Amino acid sequence: MRTRPFPPDGGPMTQASPRLALPFLQPAQAQKHVTHNEALRRLDTIVQLGLDTMGTTTPPGTPADGESHAIGAGATGDWAGHDGEVATWLDAAWDFVTPQAGWLATRTGDTDVFVHDGTGWVRATATVEFDNLAGVGVNAVANATNRLTSAAPATLLTHDGAGHQLKINKAGVADTASLLFQTDWSGRAEMGLAGNDAFSIKVSADGSSWDEVMNVGPGDAVVTTASMVGTVTATPGPGSAVIENGTGATGRYTKLADGTLICDVAAFATASGAPATWTLPAAFADAGFTVTATVLGGTPCVVTVSGQTAASVDVESFNLTGADTVTPDVNLVAVGRWT
Structure with missing residues (x-):
């Protein structure tokens, strides 16, 4: 391959522009078109400069017309002695230009812009690093505490083909990992x-x-x-539980928030010849509750209840012949409404 001298006659360039070294037409100059075309050729290389490679030291074997390369250090072959210059293949020869500080160029396959700093090509557009950021604000300003801040109608976290987890990790047991509304x-x-x-x-x-x-x-x-177990109130609210349990001298009770009341007593002693009154451990809303009795001991008996009020019930026992002379102990359960 051959290289083209610049200026065309190979002599010193004394009549050239100071910035881009474009040759001026001289008075009484013959073949002015040669000088003019050489200046156009130079402009064609450096205006909207696009580089196919940067830092390459060996010329390509079959270059295409117009392709340009930023030559690296230690160039060989036709590029020997042109380290740091821009080589452009024009009319079957390499044309060389020395870049100056401030020139801009793009590189094939790269979206960044490069600037020449007088020594070499550096990226004019900084590469954005997303690791170890001090904070990120999406339509908002992040701070030292809220390092990831987003102001939006909604935030979407979706899967990448399978499941998705949102992980909130804390350093120690005494620390907090929570969602705060x-x-x-x-x-x-x-x-x-x-x-x-x-x-x-x-x-x-x-x-x-x-x-x-x-x-x-x-x-x-x-x-x-x-609020699961505590004091049940007719009007749910602070301090009102779902279940209330209590025990007294006359038995136990369980009060539910839905209005159900269950009272029971173990080994209640019936009396001979008259009813025995069971004072309920918790009062029902009215006398419309149900009482069941289980006789303790081996003697068959019949147990009846009467005189029900919201707070008590009379219990009487009879033998199988109808006499009320028996006094068995019984377990009693009353079920009804407390409200």
Whole structure:
């Protein structure tokens, strides 16, 4: 391959432009078109400069007309002695241009722009690194605490062909890993591992005072809730439980939030010749409750109830001939409504 001298006569370029070294037409110059065409050829290389390779040291074997290369250090063959220059294949010969600081170029297959700093080509567009960012704000401003911040109508996390997990990891048991739901930046509900390894759900009316709704201990799958067992009230609300249990001198009771009341007593002693009154451990809403009796001991008896009120019931026992002279102990269960 051959190379083309520049300027065309091989002599010193004394009449050329200071920046791009374009040859000027001289007075009384013969063949002015040669000088003019050489300047156009040079402009064709450096205007909208597109490089096929950068840092290459060996000329390609079959270059295409117009292809350009930024020559690296230690060039060989037809490029020997042209380190750092731009070589362009024109009219079956290599044309060489020395780039200057500030020239811009693109490279085939690369979307970045390169600038010449006077020594070599460097990227003018910095490569964006997404690792170890100080923060990311999507339509919002991130800060030291909320390093990933997004202001949007919705946030979508979807699968990549299978399942999807959102992982919230904490450093130690006493730390918190939770989802916090807020109204105007004031907490109203929280779920997760709050200060321990038990999964809990909490609610707050003001963002500072919190009530635990549910707690599931790690490893035992036991659900604890402040409103499951406690005092049942007619109007559900703070302090109202689902189940209320109680024990007194006259038996036990279980009160449910749906209005059901169950009272029972073990080994209730009946009296001879007259009813015995069972004072219920909890009062029903009215006398319309059901009582069942189980006779203790081996003597067959008939047990009847009468005189029911919301707070008591009379119990009487008879033998199989109808005499009320027997006094067996009985287990009693009353079921009805407390509200």
